[in-house]
Amino acid sequence: MQLPDFDQFEPLLELRRQMDARKLGHFELFDPALHLTGEERSRLENQGIAITLSQLRILPDMTLAVKNGRVVVFEQMYEKGKKQHFHVALCPKLEMSADFGSPQVPLVATTCLHSPFPVLNHQKRRSLSVCPDCLAMLGYKGFSLTRNRRIRYSEQLLRYFELTDFFKVYTLYPIRNLTLSVKKELLHETVNEPASGRRRRRVSDQ
């Protein structure tokens, strides 16, 4: 069967002119060292993967990624009776767990969006809530537990925190052009949401 030559197909050429699409499409070759495979993505979502802090990718906005996908992480070991958190960024607590425990402290990375989270091959999933230090460090939606005027608002934010909302601000997958997405988030925060204390100070310093 002879396929038509779409480079000479006038209706398509006209459409491309209207769209101002002068160049042919851009394709990124799949590289398993940089891009998550379908199998890895499904494992991240359904079981989580065992990882250490040194193997995680820390993005310029301090959120956490495995290859080209953002993840949340939590410690594999836990003390009974202590409130358990999952981290969305490299907050001081996550950093400390690695410093004082071991740089190889075993973590689980997952893209599961609801607690209880899968813990590798264990039958029992784990109920965890978001780490307040991560939200404070990111200034997520103006989160702060130290600024009096924000405490009540921040406690509500913590209580009703949803990863699905979080990943609307910080793209879950794929992370394509991070510089651009970080800029967009900053813009989004400045326009629609109260700026964090950290950012506000930075602005007033200028």
Ligand SMILES: [Zn+2]
């Ligand atoms: Zn944290």
